[in-house]
Amino acid sequence: MAMDFPIPDGYRVLESETVAAVLAEIPKLVAVLGGVPGDWSVREVSDGNMNRVFLVEGPSGGVAAKQALPWIRVVEDWKFPISRIDFEVAALRQTAAFAPGRVPQVLAYVPALGLAVLELLKPHIVLREGLVAGRVYPKLADQVGDFLALSLYRGSDFALDTETKKALLARFAGNAHLCATTEDVVFTGPYDAGPLNRWTSPQLDDDVRALHGDTEAKLAAAELKWRFRTATESLIHGDLHTGSFMVTESDIRAIDFEWALYGPMGFDIGALIGNLLLAWISQAGHAEERSEDRRPVTDWLEQAIPALWERFVAGFLDLAERETGGGQFPAALFPERAPVTAALSRFLDHVWRDAVGFAGSKMIRRLVGISHVADFEAIADPDLRAGRERIALRLARSLTVERDRYSDPVALVRAVNAALR
Amino acid sequence: MAMDFPIPDGYRVLESETVAAVLAEIPKLVAVLGGVPGDWSVREVSDGNMNRVFLVEGPSGGVAAKQALPWIRVVEDWKFPISRIDFEVAALRQTAAFAPGRVPQVLAYVPALGLAVLELLKPHIVLREGLVAGRVYPKLADQVGDFLALSLYRGSDFALDTETKKALLARFAGNAHLCATTEDVVFTGPYDAGPLNRWTSPQLDDDVRALHGDTEAKLAAAELKWRFRTATESLIHGDLHTGSFMVTESDIRAIDFEWALYGPMGFDIGALIGNLLLAWISQAGHAEERSEDRRPVTDWLEQAIPALWERFVAGFLDLAERETGGGQFPAALFPERAPVTAALSRFLDHVWRDAVGFAGSKMIRRLVGISHVADFEAIADPDLRAGRERIALRLARSLTVERDRYSDPVALVRAVNAALR
Structure with missing residues (x-):
């Protein structure tokens, strides 16, 4: 089944080198991380089949940045909708209301990048x-x-x-x-x-x-x-x-x-x-x-x-x-x-x-x-x-x-x- | 449960005297009915619990005009959403596709009036x-x-x-x-x-x-x-x-x-x-x-x-x-x-x-x-x-x-x- 899924205007695949600049534009994340972007460490830990995940840590704290790709990460010619991150964010927020403290908090959501920035779970x-x-x-x-x-x-x-x-x-x-x-x-x-x-x-x-x-x-x-x-x-x-x-x-x-x-x-x-x-x-x-x-x-x-x-x-x-x-x-x-x-x-x-x-x-x-x-x-x-x-x-x-x-x-x-x- | 349901701008309850003028503005209905609005007979036959229904007949044919009221017809202080007619029209169209010939055809739909104009079923x-x-x-x-x-x-x-x-x-x-x-x-x-x-x-x-x-x-x-x-x-x-x-x-x-x-x-x-x-x-x-x-x-x-x-x-x-x-x-x-x-x-x-x-x-x-x-x-x-x-x-x-x-x-x-x- 070949399907075309919409890709948001301005979407680009993030890399370890580019993710910090995106986070730096969101004051709430800057406050969580502390310091300036130059102080932040970024580590790609894409581990599941589907997405890119970056762990970003600063002087005050860390975040996990999860980006939905227009394909399945481990099977690049398998196109997959970026909208999945929208449902993930909605489900995380809804589940946080139903079962407080059992899901990572959504700190920011950038639909154009298919990017959800979540509470860093550590030392999980x-x-x-x-x-x-x-x-x-x-x-x-x-x-x-x-x-x-x-x-x-x-x-x-x-x-x-x-x-x-x-x-x-x-x-x-x-x-x-x-x-x-x-x-x-x-x-x-x-x-x-x-x-x-x-x-x-x-x-x-x-x-x-x-x-x-x-x-x-x-x-x-x-x-x-x-x-x-x-x-x-x-x-x-x-x-x-x-x-x-x-x-x-x-x-x-x-x-x-x-x-x-x-x-x-x-x-x-x-x-x-x-x-x-x-x-x-x-x-x-x-x-x-x-x-x-x-x-x-x-x-x-x-x-x-x-x-x-x-x-x-x-x-x-x-x-x-x-x-x-x-x-x-x-x-x-x-x-x-x-x-x-x-x-x-x-x-x-x-x-x-x-x-x-x-x-x-x-x-x-x-x-x-x-x-x-x-x-x-x-x-x-x-x-x-x-x-x-x-x-x-x-x-x-x-x-x-x-x-x-x-x-x-x-x-x-x-x-x-x-x-x- | 007291609920307020939205009422569309321009909504008014139709009467036997006013329904023909509404239908006369829709060329498709004029063609079905034939003649001029003055030739049309209008009969209110509201029979179910919920809505107003008018049967309108002209020289060439007839239609059934069904209007959703902002309440249940037989219990006027029971407020009820006009949007129900929107779901009725959608369901009629979908069911017509699934089971052709087993539902009345939707001839016109006027959302602002909560009005669906349907094929007249006769002598049913x-x-x-x-x-x-x-x-x-x-x-x-x-x-x-x-x-x-x-x-x-x-x-x-x-x-x-x-x-x-x-x-x-x-x-x-x-x-x-x-x-x-x-x-x-x-x-x-x-x-x-x-x-x-x-x-x-x-x-x-x-x-x-x-x-x-x-x-x-x-x-x-x-x-x-x-x-x-x-x-x-x-x-x-x-x-x-x-x-x-x-x-x-x-x-x-x-x-x-x-x-x-x-x-x-x-x-x-x-x-x-x-x-x-x-x-x-x-x-x-x-x-x-x-x-x-x-x-x-x-x-x-x-x-x-x-x-x-x-x-x-x-x-x-x-x-x-x-x-x-x-x-x-x-x-x-x-x-x-x-x-x-x-x-x-x-x-x-x-x-x-x-x-x-x-x-x-x-x-x-x-x-x-x-x-x-x-x-x-x-x-x-x-x-x-x-x-x-x-x-x-x-x-x-x-x-x-x-x-x-x-x-x-x-x-x-x-x-x-x-x-x-």
Whole structure:
């Protein structure tokens, strides 16, 4: 699909040498950085697939400058809309209102340059890097559970009146090209023989051939794709994997909101759980290759995944008692709370079911699709890597096709342990 | 909720005496009507709850001029947005593209007056009037089934690529106030002791009191409301009852699209089936009161409801084979058609399940809510009327609470017959 996306007048690709001059024109940023532009250090740290990112530090503080390119950074002939940064900024601001302190603050936004200047997160690292290194994050389950409860509840029809929700729905419907891309790379591409797919070959060739002929898995993906396209349950991040969190031992922040959309709550939760499962399953590969004991991190992940879900549920039900602006359960109709809580629990069971399926989809796409993850890529020995990937792929397929087998996080954890045995 | 809605500059409420002068300024309408304005007859036929409608006829032809008022026509202190006519015009045009020949053509639109001038439907009458009079419409099931298949399939992610669908989603998200009103009057109001509700009293007082204390029914309504708010499956009419079709023996046209939204397909189908059930259940009241044999119409309805659904399913599956622009089941992934058809059938089972619930919701709201229907109102004897209404109310409650009992239209028809015995 060749598409032309508009490029703003005055747009130019920024370089380490030119970014400081742009920031210097914005008094708020000068105040944050301190000193004069000549004092500032600029470091390009473009790390994700999509954008340029510069870390700029001055005598008083730092900022992260993120520029959307007219293409995908790692695939330059893949044109991509600069407007994605507009949706990212809108989603960051909205999510900051829903879940204060859990996203970097937007310090400045320069639409003509596709440039968002964000609070510098320091000494945070990308969660995925921490997991690959074998670190544990004892507070993460509670923090992420709270974050998901706040952002997903407050963006939904439970919290928002219909006029407010539909205004947000319309706003983010404009991010359609990125949604279509997600649909392609998550729910279609990995099941196809498309030229951009890759996998550990020849070790996984038979597995991938089987997947390409697996009608049941493709139908499960199509059903999940339909949910992604039609279930406008909340403002979701849209790509909430372990590379979309910046963490320290005591803090988590969600980043990279350019994929934001109104979609099913289970998509964000599933993306995160699926990527935590990839981290978990890959640990034995790191352990063997680096002669390290990785039991602390696998023990932690084993309890963190259920803990994260339980915290999300508790937070969600708590918000549902206090923030009833969506009029979903009017007090005049429901003078008692117990039946409402029971109904919400049934709803959350459905979110869990979605999350299980989406977790599987997101795992599959990272194993045999266009875009892979460091959890496995960092395992240099291809046989060792492929062995772990095969375990992950089989579990993932089951998560999409046999969702009902995973009725709760305990059942999921049990299945992971069985697969790893 | 007191809200101020914008009123366009130059807006004025039209009267029979002033409408011709407005139309005379639009050459296309002058050509349709023929002659000079002095030759035109104007008749106000405002019949629905919401708007003013004038039928204007000239030597060559006629038009229907529909004006949105800044309030609800039958409740003048209930302010209502004139913008609804903008969504009606957009939905009429879009539906004309999806299902040619099944909606009146938009001949002119004057936003400043909230005025849509439509093709005059003649000798059509409102379907509900025909049903109350005991008429049968042998072609209706096929025609409406086809209309629903075309409009609901073609507005969905099965047919539309994501960019096109989300642009329509955003367009119709602006109709939020009318959506919120539907949510209130269908899913909340009837279960509340709100002052605008009415019912045949005192005959139904106990039934209504029971409903107001019926937590299970209220939870079912809340679940259906959630579907209405979040399931953006297609561009739906939003109020597709038997008063929203103009019919002859050989033609059907859907009208009154001001409630249009992206919503669950089952909402339109359920609205229609629910209103056909009201027509069916009320027939014995007309028969007794007017000493008429109403068996022809009840026999026809008994087969028309399943026939309508079967035709919808057949048309939907046929479109799904030929119009695959939504990429929901890419041919590269699904070289064989059988699994796709099976998946679509499962989807349609879910639409049916939604439709059953929405049918019940729409029946309840017409029996004990703010807005009633001629099917029962035309039964003058309150005892006779209440007897039929009670049968309808009990069935309707079961449709919302026990949806799984009505796995297909045959099961539904059997239940109606049992209720009428």
